[in-house]
Amino acid sequence: MTNPTPASPSRRRALxxxxxxxxxxxxxxxxxANALRTVALGALGVSxxxxxxxxxxxxxxxxxxxxxxxxxxxxxDANEAFVSDKPQAPQINRKRRLEIAQGQTPFAVLLSCxxxxxxxEVLFGQxxxxxxxxxxxxxxxxxxxxxxxxxxxAELGVxxxxxxxxxxxxAVGAAVSIVRDGTSFPGAIGEMxxxxxxxxxxxxxxxGDWLDxxxxxxxxxxxxxxxxxxxxxxxxxxxxxxxxxxxxxxxxDGKIDFFHR
Ligand SMILES: [Zn+2]
Numbered sequence: 001m002t003n004p005t006p007a008s009p010s011r012r013r014a015l016x017x018x019x020x021x022x023x024x025x026x027x028x029x030x031x032x033a034n035a036l037r038t039v040a041l042g043a044l045g046v047s048x049x050x051x052x053x054x055x056x057x058x059x060x061x062x063x064x065x066x067x068x069x070x071x072x073x074x075x076x077d078a079n080e081a082f083v084s085d086k087p088q089a090p091q092i093n094r095k096r097r098l099e100i101a102q103g104q105t106p107f108a109v110l111l112s113c114x115x116x117x118x119x120x121e122v123l124f125g126q127x128x129x130x131x132x133x134x135x136x137x138x139x140x141x142x143x144x145x146x147x148x149x150x151x152x153x154a155e156l157g158v159x160x161x162x163x164x165x166x167x168x169x170x171a172v173g174a175a176v177s178i179v180r181d182g183t184s185f186p187g188a189i190g191e192m193x194x195x196x197x198x199x200x201x202x203x204x205x206x207x208g209d210w211l212d213x214x215x216x217x218x219x220x221x222x223x224x225x226x227x228x229x230x231x232x233x234x235x236x237x238x239x240x241x242x243x244x245x246x247x248x249x250x251x252x253d254g255k256i257d258f259f260h261r
Contacts, residue, residue, distance in 0.1 A: 063157030064107040068243035071107045071160035076258065078124040083254040090127030100129035108132070109152045111222065112164040113139045113171065118249055120164065123256065132158055138171030139163055140195040141222055150232040159242055161226065161233075164256070165219040166249040172215050175200040180210075219246040220260050 066074065081088050106129060110120040114137045121131055132152040134145045141149070152158040165172070175196035177183040184190060196214070199221045203213035223246040226233060236242035246260030 061103055061156075062105055064105045064159065066107045066159055068159040068241070072162075072243065072245065072258065072261075075108060075124050075160075075162065075256075078126065079254075079256045082123055082125055087122075088125035090121065090125050091130075092127045096128050104129045104132075104156060106130055106132040106152065106156060106158055107160065109134065109149055109158050109161040110164055111135075111139055111141060111145065111149065111161065113137055113166055113169055115166060115169065117251055118164070118166045123249060123254070132156065137192060138169060138175070138196050138218065139165055139222065140192075140218070141226065146226075146229055149226070150230075153236060153242060154232050157241075159236075161242070161244040162258075163219050163222045163226070163244070163246045164249060165215045165247070167212065167215065167251045169211075169215050172196055172200065172218055173211055175218075176203075176211050176214055179204060216246075216248055216259065219248065222246070223260055 064071070078088050108131055110131050110133045112118055112120050112133065112135050114135045120133050120135075121127070124131065132148075134141070134148050136142065136145060149161060153161070171193055174183070174185060174189070174193045178185075178190075178193065178197055179200045185193060196218050199218035200210075200214045202221075203210060203217040206213040206217075223244050226244050227237065228234065233242065233244070237244070243261070245258055247256050247258045249256050
């Protein structure tokens with residue numbers, strides 16, 4: 001995978017704290033929040049003049065009223081309904097579409113795997129405008145993924161980020177096979193898997209199933225890197241306006257275990 005967007009040296013260092021394969025937690029508040037905010041918005045094609053400046057006199061856009069804990073409880077309740085085969089009716093009708101046509105107010109960011117068995121909106125019975133999702137095999141965070149998450153928090157006021165791994169994840173399995181067997185992968189697959197390799201190494205000597213331990217370790221590592229990725233996430237965390245939690249989805253019973261809070 002390539003990163004076609006030039007970034008300043010400081011921006012690259014800040015992103016490196018999240019994306020580095022070492023898993024080392026490096027605090028990197030290297031750019032001001034507003035500068036980062038403008039970068040993220042520009043990447044999304046959003047008018048920075050209209051919505052990005054903290055100095056703007058424009059009123060803040062509508063945001064969810066949920067606190068981080070309330071947002072988490074909503075997801076837990078929704079998953080319980082999914083597990084009991086009584087999923088909540090997601091709002092996916094015309095009324096809802098028109099409601100959010102002029103602006104979105106999602107209440108959670110889901111950083112989850114691309115696996116076809118793990119669609120966040122289905123697992124949580126959520127509809128249009130509820131979840132801001134970033135999906136990539138192995139639920140790692142690239143610079144583009146981090147910018148997307150920062151945008152959701154800084155501009156949309158999302159109070160909760162969930163890093164969601166899952167049972168029998170193929171991407172994590174690939175990382176384990178690199179460590180165990182020295183496997184190499186064609187194309188860009190190896191590069192996609194490489195951020196997970198340090199987690200697979202750390203999980204190697206843990207008791208139990210290596211793959212499942214690596215799934216959990218990878219989730220924890222991504223959560224912890226996000227927590228030190230820069231001002232756009234660190235400041236709302238410090239103010240109690242944002243939580244980042246890690247979870248594992250069980251393919252067999254449908255339960256989501258929010259095991260890292
Ligand atoms: Zn997966």
